[in-house]
Amino acid sequence: MEAIRFTWSRSSLKYVVPAALLVVAFVNPPVEEAISLNPLPYMLSHYGLVLAGLLLGFSTFRTSLRARRWTLVVGLIPIVAWHLPYLFALGAAFIWGRVLDELTITLGGLLVGASLRLFSFNFKVILFILYMVADTALSFLFMFYSYPYTRNAIPFSPYTSPSQFFVTGVTMIVLMNAFLGYVAYLFFKKLSIL
Numbered sequence: 001m002e003a004i005r006f007t008w009s010r011s012s013l014k015y016v017v018p019a020a021l022l023v024v025a026f027v028n029p030p031v032e033e034a035i036s037l038n039p040l041p042y043m044l045s046h047y048g049l050v051l052a053g054l055l056l057g058f059s060t061f062r063t064s065l066r067a068r069r070w071t072l073v074v075g076l077i078p079i080v081a082w083h084l085p086y087l088f089a090l091g092a093a094f095i096w097g098r099v100l101d102e103l104t105i106t107l108g109g110l111l112v113g114a115s116l117r118l119f120s121f122n123f124k125v126i127l128f129i130l131y132m133v134a135d136t137a138l139s140f141l142f143m144f145y146s147y148p149y150t151r152n153a154i155p156f157s158p159y160t161s162p163s164q165f166f167v168t169g170v171t172m173i174v175l176m177n178a179f180l181g182y183v184a185y186l187f188f189k190k191l192s193i194l
Helices: 010-026 029-035 039-060 068-081 085-093 095-116 121-144 163-190
Strands: 004-006 061-063
Touching: 010 039, 029 039, 029 095, 039 061, 039 068, 039 085, 039 095, 039 163, 061 095, 068 095, 085 095, 121 163
Parallel strands: none
Antiparallel strands: 004 061
């Protein structure tokens, strides 16, 4: 029995095209250069590439019922790992680290997206809440204690000052709230309240 399989239909295009646009928007020379100067484009690229992977996985791949949990866990590992200080600095400082980051974080999103259809609505809500809590914690860490991400803690980090992370943390909070608002809108629309 296959753990994950490729599926394609005409409706897949409405997910694949935005996913491809996200990859093009965040994997290009100007963004790559900006990443080594400022953590904001780095975090925005993480959001974009995870979303691209989610869209591709959700629209073109399926996991088996037995493999869904492992597919989800394996997909989450690189997404979480690249936000730890050492790996974060590695991806920001070196092009080979960034290539590895971009590939594995997109693949992680793909695996998570491939497993989502088989989970209950309640489990998806729990995953969404966990994402919001984790991203909020990282935002606050960036705003109030970004020292572990700077050159003071990691010698090869391209980020020299904790103040570089404050705007990144605030932007993450704004984007999370916008995403939360969009999800709430979709939820209430589905319930025919809006």
